[in-house]
Amino acid sequence: MADPATMPLIAVDNLGVRLNTSRGPAQAVRGVSFSLKRGETLGLVGESGCGKSVTALSLMGLLPDSAVVSGSIRLDGSELVGLADADYCGLRGNRIGMIFQEPMTALNPMHTIGNQVAEPLRRHKKYSAAQARKEAIALLDRVGLPDPARRIDAYPHQFSGGQRQRVTIAMALACGPDLLIADEPTTALDVTIQGQILDLIADLVEERGMSMILISHDLGVIAENVHRMMVMYGGTVVESGPTDEVFRRMGHPYTQGLFRARPKLGARKGTRLKTISGTVPELADLPSGCTFSDRCPLVIDQCRAALPPMVEVGPGHGVRCIRTDVSMAERVGALIA
């Protein structure tokens, strides 16, 4: 085994996922590669149907049985693709924790929050009921749930949305996972609560030296919370790099389009938003060649011929576009570093 300090915690190589949808088989994820060291954070950005959640679910081994996964996912050097379900159960909630988007559906309404937070501890760490309960109270206290000793026997419906999300965070953290996957953890929450939850996640990631994959459609959330980011569209990574680098000089027309389409504070009434024409395509009928070619303002015939390769445009900053000479001449990006 290589030195654990330099070896990536998780290494994903050429990941592909094929799903059976109602419109026929669809390649939901194509050629996704990345690796994360301990303590590093990675953001995945994109709109609905771009493959970001499918990527996360394939790391968790939670894809439907009919899905075909190709490529490789290595956690500390051991292969996860094709792992038997029983072996995956030993990893999920133990070495990989996940926070889901909608806390009301992620929690079981029939069980007390105490039991739900204690469950992974009982299962993976073989704690006794009393030990697990004590640990659950400590976890709920850490995530900032008021008065956890008294509220541990309450049911999910007795909590507000922000409090429920704190409970699911406590569940994800119970066994001290090495990798935390947060799939749109704050989309269902108010903007002020969103800030608190993101702060909490950032503190915990730092405190426990975890790696994190944060999935969001909000460029602002990504800009403030992760070291590196990947922009996905149509199942492929169209741009990736250190967050600051990508925001300073956006290379892909899709990233630029997303950035320009956001309504910005301080943009007065009467200004027009720059839109991306068309809509997000169904995964079953993606265009050939570059997945963004149907909506791209810079498209040329060559774009439709083949999927463009990743082009290095800066230190660690790659763009999957053959027209970066034109797109990057416009210098779209957010202010100065």
Add this chain to the structure above:
Amino acid sequence: MTAAPLLDVKDLEQRYTLPRESLFRPPGQVRALNGVSVQVASGKSLGVVGESGSGKSTFARLVMALERPTSGQVALLGRDLNHISTDELRRARRDFQMVFQDPYGSLDPRQTIARIVAEPLTVLEEADRTTFRGRVSTVLRQVGLRDADMDKYPHEFSGGQRQRIAIARALITQPKLIVADEPVSALDVSVQAQVLNLMQDLQEQFGLSYVLISHDLAVVDYLCDEVAVMYLGRIVEQGRPEDLFERCAHPYTRALLAAVPRVRAGSGRRRRGAQAIASQSAAATGCPYAARCPLADQHCREVLPELRKLGEAHLAACHKAEAVMALPHVAMEG
């Protein structure tokens, strides 16, 4: 302003009774709205922002006369919507229509687009099928859809197109006011911009007024002439977007502004203060925001601040408004 306002809301209060918890005590009440007064002039837009539980959706339902308020009045074009007969109200509905948040839940999956869009009209008018179809095709073109879409079903459309259909349905009666409850929050970012631009075009074209309910300050800033910030059933600050976002006078508005994630290279993590959540049911004295407010003192906890004038069209309910306005500016995006 000389002309009478299009929408005139006065001292609106709405209370909901909670389920009874004890035989011997009266059931608790939720004060969803606590005396809200606001006016919207013809052709202008009002944005209502606030967190969940601030009463913004209750406000929308009362403006649409979908519920009767506990007290106060809602007047549209000078008519008090709660003191006219059901039949008159049905006919008055021609002038105000609603667009809902979820374009998947708000369109009947078993009806064709032509029937969905024509429905508000069929309740109001007697006419033959060709006339209706003619009207439907006009509004569909106004929202950027085609005649061929008339005989399709909702599942054949994407989220953004469905929201266009919902807007077409609201437009068909040629309303003066459209109440939109989070119209773009269920849409993808790239499509959100298309729908917002459409709403702006329609306003210019038909002189519509919008009451736009949103939790997204940037969306409100983009589309509205005036913004009201609500907290626990009260308007805590009201004014033009530039007043609110550049010279905000209420600590709650400031907290909302500061919480918006910014896209800026090298921004890194910004720390936010911890905030307690206040209760809606307690009939507490003093400023309802005092528990979360970093500036609150004894006076704030004892005396409820009234909305007071701070600028030409700028109101805020805070004892320390001047101090808040003097604080350094919350950074905007370039």
